[in-house]
Amino acid sequence: MEIQVNLPDGSKRSIEQSATAADLAKSIAQGLYRKAVGAVINGEIRDLFTPLADGDTVKILTPDNPESIELLRHTSAHVMAQAVQNIFPKAKIAIGPTIQDGFYYDFDIPEHALTPEDLDKIEVEMKRIADSNQRLVRFNIPDVDAQLSEFREQGEKYKAELLEEHRDHEPTLYHMQDKDGKTVWNDLCRGPHLPSTNHIKAFKLLKFSGSYWRGDEKKDHLQRIYATAWWTKKDLDDYLLKLEEAEKRDHRKLSKQLDLFSVHDEVGPGLVFWHPNLATVRAVIEDYWRDEHRKRGYDFVFTPHIASEELYKISGHLESYGENMYSAMDIDGMPYRCKPMNCPGHIMIYKTRLRSYRDLPLRFAELGTVYRYERSGVLHGMLRVRGFTQDDSHIFCTPEQLEGEINGILDLIDALMSTFGYTYKAYLATRPEKFIGDIAEWDFATEALRNAAKSRGLECEIDEGGGAFYAPKIDIKLYDAIGREWQGPTVQVDLNLPNRFDVNFIGDDNSRHKVIMIHRAVLGSMERFVGGLIEHYAGAFPLWLAPQQAIVLPIADRHYEHGEKVVKELKEMGMRVKMDTRSETVNYRIREAQVEQVPYMLVVGDKEVAADGAAVRHRREGDLGILNLADIKTKFKEEIDSKKV
């Protein structure tokens, strides 16, 4: 008896009935068989030794298929677990999934806290296991209860808990077998896995940290080891290089070099002080932000930083967000709170008068500073802080206007993000299980988001059930210069606050209707956005943003006068320029300007005085030769106006 399977190229192939994907690979080509590490069967990644059925669509996976890396990393996780248990026999294993660029495994290691030396040891043991070429063999667990008691005897309580939970899902066990076919280790796992460990050649343990069983801080505390694995040494080295590059771009590190921001023990953690250099960058961004909003019909508002607790009772923040709010301060016997959100304030402004449908949409925008309690352990430079300024806006509109408004927001998002040189991806987060409001409204709002995106040709991945309890939303993820993902803009259609505050407008039918309210932030918070920008640009802000746009370097004292003239003319066109008259060599001053990431250095000596210009040096392109002052001004103006990245 033979069966027929479909191959990726559309052809069909007959093989023996009991054949596995491995047999299929062998029948196609020896070379393919040698490289094969798994198979995609009917769209699902499976073990190479999975038996095939008639009519299956099968693709043999080799390291050349990007999706195969999952197999490598997942199997590497098991090798790591085995290594850890070999070294620490008392260690119990929890879970070990793959993550972006790598994998981790959680362990309960009694009476031992991992050290960096342990990582080295584990790595050596992993290498030994990988080189010993253990085979991974999948077994169904026929008698779950027997297996459960075995796990319990071994003290593998986490595995037991998992098995108990999956007992009705045909749980499987992977045995790792040595050359003689003897099982040396096993783990409860759904798979799939590599056929054997000798494919594991390029891996590295990266760091360890604490974690909790099932991510629950009330449950057992575990130790997690993070690692990465790649098919080739070169891929691994490239990845490690990328990590190093990311480290060099760390905004906290660059802040010290470039004098950007600080936090202070005397002030408190998570409270950021913007130094003049970074404040300049922020001010330029804010000016641009205001221009773009003005163009799009937004009105600017300002709201107080503290408010009576009453406001947050009405908004419901006290109830649903109270944990993140600072405790009340007493003002004339009334409790007041620091503002954690800008929305209630904007609603106050809306509600000061009766609004007609003719007034809508109203778009209130504010660079609104808010204070939120964050647990001490999560604070991180400028990216995670306790006081920050959101580029917040609330749009009040009619149902008919909703889709158009969302469209306008998406347009604004695109304009801003492309100016800063980010690419992005959109996610439509739909109704979660726990939600408030009625389903028809949810559907209406979700459709508006979907249609707005669609009409702009913006592809939205669906994040099913990922919405806030009060709102479906479009979240946008940004990708920076080295491909890292950042949390970006968000657009939420609020189905809650208009009710709580009874926010209305008078329709053309002369009766009251509930207004639709959109929350949106484009930059997110100034702290996080600018912190991210520092890393995105590696501290080298484009000319339009650079705190110091150009520096004039006179060769000798006799060139000061001409230098002053260059500075003066550039300042007159609004540029941030100064002259470095210190008695240091030109080389020294160039080096310092380079290190400070000043975009342009303007060297002036005898020749430049004669040419009424300067020798222009760009921080990346180097010496561009002598230009006269008029040409320099034109060049700079063009680069600044175009906001060239």
Add this chain to the structure above:
RNA sequence: GCCGGUGUAGCUCAAUGGUAGAGCAACGGUUUUGUAAACCGUAGGUUGCGGGUUCGAAUCCCAUCACCGGCUCCA
């Protein structure tokens, strides 16, 4: 908040129980410089803060604060 690590001059880092040190930066002087570091000198620290052990503590112990890597959460 929790687990682990770290905290020495403005910055980067030495000094593992025996007198806290270097480079850069700063300051003073000399040098007038041509595209990524001129030369000489000066000053700078109760070793995060508070206790303890010891003849003696940056070093060992306790406590505390902050930071770092994660957990968790999120702008």
